[in-house]
Amino acid sequence: MTPMDMLLTRASTDLLAEPAPSEAQLSEILAAAMRAPDHGKLRPWRYVVFRGEARPALAERVIASMLRLDANAPEFKIEKRRKRFSTMPLVLGLGMHLLPNHKIPLWEQEIAVGAAAMNVLNALHATGFGGIWVSGDITEDPVLAEEIGFPAPHRLAGFLFIGTPEGDLPAPKRPDPADFTASWTGKPVTFAADRS
Numbered sequence: 296m297t298p299m300d301m302l303l304t305r306a307s308t309d310l311l312a313e314p315a316p317s318e319a320q321l322s323e324i325l326a327a328a329m330r331a332p333d334h335g336k337l338r339p340w341r342y343v344v345f346r347g348e349a350r351p352a353l354a355e356r357v358i359a360s361m362l363r364l365d366a367n368a369p370e371f372k373i374e375k376r377r378k379r380f381s382t383m384p385l386v387l388g389l390g391m392h393l394l395p396n397h398k399i400p401l402w403e404q405e406i407a408v409g410a411a412a413m414n415v416l417n418a419l420h421a422t423g424f425g426g427i428w429v430s431g432d433i434t435e436d437p438v439l440a441e442e443i444g445f446p447a448p449h450r451l452a453g454f455l456f457i458g459t460p461e462g463d464l465p466a467p468k469r470p471d472p473a474d475f476t477a478s479w480t481g482k483p484v485t486f487a488a489d490r491s
C-alpha cells in the first residue's frame with residue numbers, strides 16, 4: 296500500500312475483533328499523534344487506555360453519565376453502550392488538556408487534539424488495525440470527564456474504539472473534493488457543497 300492508498304482506503308468501523316494493538320504497537324501508533332500540528336507546542340492531546348477489566352468499569356461510569364443526563368434514558372441505549380464500552384478490544388479516551396486563558400485560542404487547542412486523533416486513526420489503518428471515534432452527550436459531561444482524569448477546564452473529546460476490523464472495511468462513496476474547494480479571484484468564494 297502506498298502512503299496515498301493508505302490515506303484513501305481508511306474508513307471507520309465499529310466491527311472490531313481481537314487483537315487490539317499491543318502496548319508496543321499502541322506506543323508507535325501514538326507516536327504518530329505527536330506529529331500533529333500544534334500552535335504553541337501546547338501538546339493538548341491526552342490518551343487514556345482502557346483494556347481488560349477497565350472497559351466494563353468504564354462502561355458503568357458511562358451509563359451513570361447517561362442516567363445523570365437523562366434519568367429516563369431508554370434501556371436499549373444503555374445496553375448498547377454497556378456492550379460497546381465493555382467489549383471493544385481497546386477503548387482509548389481522548390482528552391483535551393486545555394488552557395482557556397492562553398494566547399493560543401481554545402479553538403486552536405481543540406482542533407490540534409482533533410488533528411492528533413486523525414493521525415491515530417490513520418496510524419491504526421497503516422498498521423492493520425481499525426477504529427472509530429465516538430462521542431455523544433456523555434462526552435460533554437464534566438463529571439465523567441473528571442472521573443476519567445480531566446477536571447474542568449479540561450475535557451473529553453470522545454473515545455476511540457480500537458481493534459482489528461472484521462471483514463472488509465466499509466467503502467462509502469466519498470464526496471468529490473472539488474465540491475469543497477474554490478479558487479479565490481478577489482470576490483468571496485462559494486462552494487458546490489453548499490449549493491442545493
Ligand SMILES: Cc1cc2nc3c(=O)[nH]c(=O)nc-3n(C[C@H](O)[C@H](O)[C@H](O)COP(=O)(O)O)c2cc1C
Binds near residue numbers: 427428430431453
Ligand atoms: C468528534 C467526532 C465525534 C463522533 N462521534 C460519533 C458518535 O458518537 N457516533 C458515531 O456513530 N459516529 C461518530 N463520529 C463519526 C465517526 O467517527 C466516523 O467518522 C463516521 O462513522 C464516518 O466514517 P468515516 O470516518 O469512515 O468517514 C464522530 C466523529 C467525530 C470527528
